[in-house]
Amino acid sequence: MSQVVSVTKNRQTRVYSPNRGFKVIAHISIGVKDVESSKRFYDQALQPLGYRCIRAARSGAGYGYGADIFFWVMAAERPVLPDDESGLHVCFAAPSVGAVGDFHAAALNAGGRDNGAPGPRPIYGDDYYAVFVIDPDGYRIEAYFGPGER
DSSP states (O other), X not given: OOOOEEEEETTEEEXXXXXXXXXXXXXXXXXXXXXXXXXXXXXXXXXXXTOEEEEEETTEEEEEXXXXXXXXXXXXXXXXXXXXXXXXXXXXXXXXHHHHHHHHHHHHHTTOEESSOSEEOTTTOTTOEEEEEEOXXXXXXXXXXXXXXX
């Protein structure tokens, strides 16, 4: 089995994997009632993780790093209703333990609700450090740092 290889060129990192260089998931989209409100939240919450809005329009906003968009907030007439029992959440990779805490503070400051303070999560792994927040639309989001998986 081939290994995943990360190559940095011109300050952009590309990940090449056994599946011919393609990511497992190209992007994920969530439906929201108010794109501008969600954009304000995610602009602030994702900044400590190094992500930014790459493309914005009335109908949605796409987030990522470099030129790669991996997360969209899109206008939807019927967004998915919050369901604490569904198991659905979006996890954002963090570059450090400090960035996990900074994400938490920024997300709360932007209108998110705490759903689990920053800290180790040994139930998921010995080096799993994460925080959980509920965004203004009720989506459960996480920031995670785990050097053992890099």
